[in-house]
């Protein structure tokens with residue numbers, strides 16, 4: 001390997017949200033979705049070059065930054081986008097909130113599939129819209145969309161569908177037939193489709209392509225807002241640089257007007273990191289994926305052989321996040337229990353799971369950390385059974 005994912009980086013005692021949570025405690029932090037790895041050397045070098053310039057005035061993307069995004073979409077997914085379709089944002093969660101405000105009225109409904117990344121449910125509520133979730137079905141060991149249930153969930157007040165593509169926390173990559181069916185569903189019910197594709201460059205199964213929702217056809221593209229960012233893949237979420245890709249000019253204008261005076265500009269360092277990520281970091285990304293695949297395989301094998309009553313119910317096809325079913329342990333508070341044994345996980349209830357049933361584990365860490373964390377979890381489970 002050219003790049004080093006094994007050397008631990010000291011994050012405790014820094015500005016890390018992930019590690020501040022357990023400051024002063026011997027708890028391995030495997031919750032919020034950033035990775036413990038250094039960002040790619042090419043990003044660090046470009047940031048250093050930008051810092052050396054020494055002037056940090058208001059920034060706008062330069063042509064080469066926009067070209068890096070446009071080229072990456074074409075190269076990675078065969079998606080030909082126009083520079084004018086891009087709306088820069090300081091975060092994807094901002095994009096979800098703006099979408100809910102711009103395209104629904106108070107009391108209107110936003111549909112999504114649960115469990116799901118919590119802001120899918122909180123963004124509509126933040127502005128008086130209503131979040132309606134439909135549970136996933138587990139069919140033959142795969143998380144699937146309950147098509148009858150989503151039909152039943154539509155009311156005259158349903159205005160949009162929030163899709164997580166690929167899905168956090170279920171780590172599912174949506175297949176073309178599923179996306180087409182979902183697009184048809186949105187068209188039939190006159191729904192806007194907001195597709196959060198922040199994890200799209202983290203597909204672990206090489207046989208599964210990422211299919212941007214915006215590539216499914218002209219008709220659905222006209223009512224699609226795609227949210228993307230280099231943040232998860234290249235581990236730069238603290239630089240707050242994301243984008244909405246909105247092909248339809250009227251939709252885009254409405255989106256942009258909802259941001260006016262409220263949504264902050266993207267910062268100068270964020271643009272620099274974004275350009276380097278999309279232009280220079282493919283070799284790093286490939287090695288990262290290989291490392292994450294190793295972590296995933298280790299985790300899945302460990303859970304199967306060493307953690308009785310804990311289950312990974314379906315393949316982890318993408319992301320560095322594992323959704324663990326701990327319901328058989330019958331714990332009132334699994335998070336507190338695992339913390340007591342030195343492992344900090346995300347609580348499944350935030351994602352819409354029933355209390356006590358699920359936790360999410362972030363395996364974007366060194367293998368050594370993962371090994372210790374899983375051993376601690378084994379201890380935590382062994383005192384229960």
Ligand SMILES: Cc1ncc(COP(=O)(O)O)c(C=O)c1O
Pocket residue numbers: 033090091092093094117164168196198199229231237242
């Ligand atoms: C699906 C999804 N969307 C958005 C975000 C966060 O995006 P941002 O930090 O750009 O607001 C995350 C972070 O975990 C995520 O998993």
